[in-house]
Amino acid sequence: MGSGAVALGMAARKQVAAARLELDAAKSSMLAATKNVDEARMHVEAMEDRFVTCIEEATKLMEAVVASPETLRHLAELVSAQLAFHKECAALLGDLAPELDEILTTQEALYRAN
Numbered sequence: 694m695g696s697g698a699v700a701l702g703m704a705a706r707k708q709v710a711a712a713r714l715e716l717d718a719a720k721s722s723m724l725a726a727t728k729n730v731d732e733a734r735m736h737v738e739a740m741e742d743r744f745v746t747c748i749e750e751a752t753k754l755m756e757a758v759v760a761s762p763e764t765l766r767h768l769a770e771l772v773s774a775q776l777a778f779h780k781e782c783a784a785l786l787g788d789l790a791p792e793l794d795e796i797l798t799t800q801e802a803l804y805r806a807n
Contacts, residue, residue, distance in 0.1 A: 698754070706755075716743075719740040
């Protein structure tokens with residue numbers, strides 16, 4: 694259960710979104726239908742079934758991703774890497790701040806002298 698499972702979950706989410714749009718389009722068509730209303734209603738019902746099926750499949754895939762300890766391990770690694778990155782940034786900025794203050798003081802003194 695790795696990034697492949699996450700990719701499957703993301704693809705399933707896209708399928709849910711597409712199914713929802715198709716359902717909304719079918720409902721709009723049904724409301725606008727003057728002929729073949731029963732056919733339009735059957736199409737809406739089919740799109741509702743497809744939407745529900747997509748939701749169920751996406752839910753199963755996403756639950757599998759969340760249930761896997763590997764997902765949490767990857768998240769912990771990301772957090773650790775981000776923490777190390779930001780600590781290094783803070784140290785570099787901490788070194789830079791006094792240097793910038795010194796340059797600013799020098800520049801202000803030169804500016805006022807002119």
